[in-house]
Amino acid sequence: MVKRIVVVGALLLVSGCAGTPGTAVPIAPAAPVTSTVTVAPPQTVVVPPPVTVTQQAPAAQAKPPRDRTACQWMHSNGYSYTAAYNAWLAAGYPLNWDADRDGWPCEQTFGDRN
Numbered sequence: 562m563v564k565r566i567v568v569v570g571a572l573l574l575v576s577g578c579a580g581t582p583g584t585a586v587p588i589a590p591a592a593p594v595t596s597t598v599t600v601a602p603p604q605t606v607v608v609p610p611p612v613t614v615t616q617q618a619p620a621a622q623a624k625p626p627r628d629r630t631a632c633q634w635m636h637s638n639g640y641s642y643t644a645a646y647n648a649w650l651a652a653g654y655p656l657n658w659d660a661d662r663d664g665w666p667c668e669q670t671f672g673d674r675n
Contacts, residue, residue, distance in 0.1 A: 632667035636667070646667070649667070
């Protein structure tokens with residue numbers, strides 16, 4: 562059985578659905594559905610370009626002057642404690658960098674680290 566749907570104006574006729582074959586049965590359309598959608602106008606967002614900051618390494622002197630220790634020289638030239646610690650390791654753990662012999666060099670200059 563082939564069913565055909567025919568839309569006529571506001572009346573929907575479906576053929577072959579009623580008890581009698583070949584007879585069209587009127588079906589009332591469903592109540593119209595209305596909805597309101599509020600759309601905001603498009604907005605322009607301005608994103609500034611990224612800022613690139615270039616920092617130069619501190620200008621280091623060729624070797625520490627005689628009136629300062631290696632730790633004082635590194636601190637005055639802008640090196641971090643981590644850099645001073647790594648320099649102490651690379652230099653072979655010199656005892657004159659670790660005054661209290663606790664394994665943390667340059668504590669008098671950079672502050673207590675343990």
